[in-house]
Amino acid sequence: MRTVKRDAFLTGMKNGLPIAFGYFPIAVAFGLLAKANGLPAVTSILMSVLVFAGASQFIAVNLWATGTGCGEIVLTTFLVNMRHFLMSATLARRLGSQPPNVKALIAFGVTDETFALLAMGPEDNRDPGFVAGVNTAAYLGWVLGTAAGSMLVRGLPALLQSSMGLALYAMFIGLLVPGLKxxxxxxxxxxxxxxxxxxxxxxxxxxxxxxxxxxxxxxxxxxxxxxxxxxxxxxxxxxxxxxx
Amino acid sequence: MPNSHLLLVLGMAAVTYLPRLLPMLFMSTDRLPPVLKRFFDFVPYAVLTTLIFPEMLFSTAQPASAIAGGLLALLLAARGKSLFLIVAGGIGGVFLWELLF
Structure with a gap:
């Protein structure tokens, strides 16, 4: 039983690798931006650890830099992430009945990208171990990228950063096309x-x-x-x- | 870390987690009305499409390289290749385009 679960988790992590590769350069850019705006590494890393939401973290740093108040940034974050409501509802349907603590853990990892992978993939994708694996890979890509960015002196080479910018979109295309046939x-x-x-x-x-x-x-x-x-x-x- | 930073991060964490958590806990997984079931069947397709278009065009240094990489990914996907190969092909396509042009 335990080995089955671990296998599902590792398979999930493997499937989540494209997301991790896509997140890493974006997270590096986020870490750099936060540092450039005077946020210490501990703040940007903690933000990635606890918030784990790309677009709203960029927005938050930009607003913070312009002197926007905390309440307004939190409200903006809420509005930007309302869309996860719809995604979480769709995923809940696919996951079927699971214990609340499992659901609470899985819910933390809902992003545009993990949602796309989990909602599109085959039936095994409903296994909680697999879901946790996908989420963990994505999460590590995001947090480690932020750490790297907030400690780097310079950004990634331009050509590398530009090419990797397409990673997530290529993944979306790969997820979308089979279901259209x-x-x-x-x-x-x-x-x-x-x-x-x-x-x-x-x-x-x-x-x-x-x-x-x-x-x-x-x-x-x-x-x-x-x-x-x-x-x-x-x-x-x-x-x-x-x-x- | 200043307290104001901690307050900001904790506030953001709370409002990000709630829309992720509540539907997961309270969305009924048993019988939905058929029309609502169809609605939710379509959600992944629509969400994916809004994520791809038009943002993909501006994801690299120039729209032309994004289109080149995107078309290569589309071709690989249409031929049923693995997700890993599709992503690698897309990245490689952009890399080559920007190296050559």
Missing amino acids: GSKANLTVVGLTLGLSAVASWGPPWLTAIGKGWKIMIITVIACALGALLFPGEEEGEGEKDAQ
Whole structure:
């Protein structure tokens, strides 16, 4: 039993490696930025250890540097991370019933990237050991990168940093494509989302001004609601992932 | 570490953890109405797409190299290659493009 669990954890860590590789250079950049704005290493590392949320940590450091108050930064962080509500709800459905302490631990590791990996992958991905492994790999990439960045004198070489910038996006593509084969419903939802994202990025200014976290949530809700209305029934060959 | 930093970090930690934790604890995992079930089936696809587009274009030093790496990753994914190979291919594509052009 124990070895089975450890195997699942190690497999999870292996699967989480692309996320760790993607996080590392971003975390290095975060550590450097924090240092440049006068935050000591202990603060930026503790932030990565306890908060573990990329975008909002960058925003927090920028706001802190401009003298924004603590309450306002915390509120902004909350708004930026509201999107995890939707992701956590989706993951909860896939994980099925688990003890509350296991859920509490897994919940800490929910990020855009771990969510993508866990929600898309095969059925084994619902094993708590596997989930914990994926989350741990991602977490280590983020925390170790922050530590490295806050102690480095200079950033990573530009060419390396630029190439690794694509890592997470390549992973997203790799996760997305298999689920689109033979599913008109999924293709339609992706198509709708692309259109909505384009409008939200290059449309009228009142739309482009919306923060990214809100855009993700609003676009997802609209596209998925339309998908559920257009394709109320499951397609053939689909749905094996959801068999509870 | 100054107290103000500790207060900031603890406040941020609390508001980041809550939206992650509450649905995990209280989302009912048994029968959802079919239309809501379909809705949640689509969530990963929509979220992934909003994460990729258009941010991927600006993830490297120049949009052209991001497109080159992204197309290579797409090609590998369409041919059913492993996730590791797709990521390595994407990174390699950007690296080569920026080295050559």
